[in-house]
Amino acid sequence: KQEVTQIPAALSVPEGENLVLNCSFTDSAIYNLQWFRQDPGKGLTSLLLIQSSQREQTSGRLNASLDKSSGRSTLYIAASQPGDSATYLCAVNGDGGNTGKLIFGQGTTLQVKP
Amino acid sequence: DGGITQSPKYLFRKEGQNVTLSCEQNLNHDAMYWYRQDPGQGLRLIYYSQIVNDFQKGDIAEGYSVSREKKESFPLTVTSAQKNPTAFYLCASKNAGGTDTQYFGPGTRLTVL
Numbered sequence: 001k002q003e004v005t006q007i008p009a010a011l012s013v014p015e016g017e018n019l020v021l022n023c024s025f026t027d028s029a030i031y032n033l034q035w036f037r038q039d040p041g042k043g044l045t046s047l048l049l050i051q052s053s054q055r056e057q058t059s060g061r062l063n064a065s066l067d068k069s070s071g072r073s074t075l076y077i078a079a080s081q082p083g084d085s086a087t088y089l090c091a092v093n094g095d096g097g098n099t100g101k102l103i104f105g106q107g108t109t110l111q112v113k114p
Numbered sequence: 115d116g117g118i119t120q121s122p123k124y125l126f127r128k129e130g131q132n133v134t135l136s137c138e139q140n141l142n143h144d145a146m147y148w149y150r151q152d153p154g155q156g157l158r159l160i161y162y163s164q165i166v167n168d169f170q171k172g173d174i175a176e177g178y179s180v181s182r183e184k185k186e187s188f189p190l191t192v193t194s195a196q197k198n199p200t201a202f203y204l205c206a207s208k209n210a211g212g213t214d215t216q217y218f219g220p221g222t223r224l225t226v227l
Contacts, residue, residue, distance in 0.1 A: 004156070034215055043118075043204055043218035044157075089156060099164060100145050100208050100216065101172070104156030 023090035137205035
């Protein structure tokens with residue numbers, strides 16, 4: 001059974017710092033992996049989606065990498081800003097892509113201090 | 115405006131009551147999903163539907179029911195058989211096939227009184 005783990009559960013950094021969020025999964029047979037952002041009491045917003053054949057995806061100050069063989073993904077945030085404060089969730093799609101079913105990690109709650 | 119709407123935003127349920135959470139999308143997506151989120155935990159899949167008039171159980175379907183009579187609507191009923199329904203409920207949709215991301219609604223917070 002696929003399990004997704006995110007470490008750390010919470011992270012606090014000063015503004016301007018570069019940071020890395022970690023996501024690990026137990027079954028390397030994934031179809032794709034996504035990173036989402038969730039603000040308190042809100043829905044999820046997709047940040048980056050990496051297909052199983054890809055190594056990384058970039059959007060602005062965000063860069064997500066994928067290493068299927070080791071069961072790891074990282075989300076790199078450059079030059080962090082207070083507006084980046086939120087919970088970040090990773091999710092894997094391991095169901096052959098047919099159903100789109102996602103398995104989520106518990107999330108990392110990020111606080112960026114001004 | 116294209117997107118997913120959920121209503122109500124807050125819902126209170128008394129013991130023994132059934133309640134229905136609404137989810138509507140105008141993105142013309144074939145697939146729709148219901149997730150439950152508890153504090154400090156990730157999302158867990160309750161039910162999903164890939165096509166009208168068809169749906170499948172997710173990982174935690176006990177005590178819940180759904181219907182998919184229209185492409186744009188996927189309501190979730192929390193029945194009295196669900197013993198611990200207090201949680202944040204999120205609805206999502208996506209195009210058919212595995213390459214596209216899921217788009218999420220704003221969520222409904224259900225509290226049992």
